[in-house]
Amino acid sequence: MLLYFRTGVRRVWLLPTLFQAIKGRSRKFYCSMAEAAPSYEDIQKISDFLLTKTKHRPKIAVICGSGLGGLADIVEDQNAIDYKEIPNFPRSTVPGHKGRMVFGLLAGKTVVCMQGRFHPYEGYPLWKVALPVRVFKLMGIETLFVTNAAGALNSSFNVGDIMLMKDHISMPGLAGDNALKGHNEDRFGPRFPAVSDAYNSELRQLARDIGKELGFESFMQEGVYVQVGGPSYETIAECKLLRMLGGDAVGMSTVPEVIAARHCGIRVFGMSLVTNMVVMDYDAKGTVNHEEVLETGKRRAQDMQKLVSKMIAQLPGQ
Numbered sequence: 001m002l003l004y005f006r007t008g009v010r011r012v013w014l015l016p017t018l019f020q021a022i023k024g025r026s027r028k029f030y031c032s033m034a035e036a037a038p039s040y041e042d043i044q045k046i047s048d049f050l051l052t053k054t055k056h057r058p059k060i061a062v063i064c065g066s067g068l069g070g071l072a073d074i075v076e077d078q079n080a081i082d083y084k085e086i087p088n089f090p091r092s093t094v095p096g097h098k099g100r101m102v103f104g105l106l107a108g109k110t111v112v113c114m115q116g117r118f119h120p121y122e123g124y125p126l127w128k129v130a131l132p133v134r135v136f137k138l139m140g141i142e143t144l145f146v147t148n149a150a151g152a153l154n155s156s157f158n159v160g161d162i163m164l165m166k167d168h169i170s171m172p173g174l175a176g177d178n179a180l181k182g183h184n185e186d187r188f189g190p191r192f193p194a195v196s197d198a199y200n201s202e203l204r205q206l207a208r209d210i211g212k213e214l215g216f217e218s219f220m221q222e223g224v225y226v227q228v229g230g231p232s233y234e235t236i237a238e239c240k241l242l243r244m245l246g247g248d249a250v251g252m253s254t255v256p257e258v259i260a261a262r263h264c265g266i267r268v269f270g271m272s273l274v275t276n277m278v279v280m281d282y283d284a285k286g287t288v289n290h291e292e293v294l295e296t297g298k299r300r301a302q303d304m305q306k307l308v309s310k311m312i313a314q315l316p317g318q
């Protein structure tokens with residue numbers, strides 16, 4: 001039996017070589033297999049698990065953006081569950097995202113807040129980024145508030161402005177990546193859902209009215225959010241392109257959550273905090289950085305909290 005062969009003066013042992021080849025191939029095969037999205041039943045288990053950890057039964061969910069998690073801290077009578085305690089749930093890895101699910105009362109209404117979201121640049125496929133929204137659906141959520149930190153593409157905006165989202169442009173979506181890619185689970189929604197009305201117009205009107213009441217008019221805007229992949233911020237040429245396409249603000253999140261929510265019939269209110277102006281000029285000094293993003297979040301946090309709380313207070317139901 002041939003146990004080895006020669007390459008020049010070297011003797012190559014056959015069995016170990018064969019073993020290494022099989023091991024390498026199986027690793028390659030394993031790596032090339034995309035992680036399967038969880039089934040409806042798997043998502044039901046996550047939802048059931050969460051409901052065993054709290055007496056609260058919310059119909060309203062809030063996803064807090066970078067530096068905007070303070071809203072969850074003002075939730076009363078709260079039960080907070082770390083993401084790492086939740087079976088088959090992703091982890092938050094980004095500074096400014098605590099990684100907790102907070103159940104309790106906000107403005108007298110039962111809510112659940114995600115203090116920390118997931119982003120594609122953390123290495124998560126879009127279905128995983130959007131997984132919490134499906135968990136929410138199975139918990140009975142009917143209305144989703146999404147917030148994010150974003151850079152202003154619109155030069156008439158200022159740092160600290162709150163932009164009500166009226167629409168989005170998804171660069172990953174246009175390039176073929178979407179939270180709904182893959183097998184469609186009909187129990188959540190249709191294969192081809194419409195998203196032209198993704199951002200609920202009545203909730204936007206409510207935000208405008210409450211913004212007026214609170215004296216926020218001078219820093220309230222309305223516009224189109226552009227989702228990019230990140231984690232690098234945009235080049236000057238990219239910012240010019242996104243502005244030409246009709247974007248008012250740019251960030252690396254939110255859209256997968258919104259698409260998953262609309263797919264399963266949850267109504268959505270979206271809001272961006274303008275944490276920085278994007279760099280549009282080759283002579284500009286300075287660049288964008290995440291510390292600046294978190295700092296602006298802190299400065300405007302209370303106003304965002306007031307707006308969201310007052311809106312939630314006016315929603316029907318408990």
Ligand SMILES: O=P(O)(O)O[C@H]1O[C@H](CO)[C@@H](O)[C@H]1O
Pocket residue numbers: 064065066067094117119147148149150230251252253254289290293
């Ligand atoms: O969208 P959120 O989570 O608010 O965070 C925004 O801020 C981070 C960049 O500073 C990116 O994650 C961007 O998407």
Ligand SMILES: Nc1nc2[nH]cnc2c(=O)[nH]1
Pocket residue numbers: 149150151152228230232233234250251252275276277278288293
């Ligand atoms: N992509 C992107 N995300 C952000 N999040 C906060 N600011 C920015 C920005 O300027 N660009």
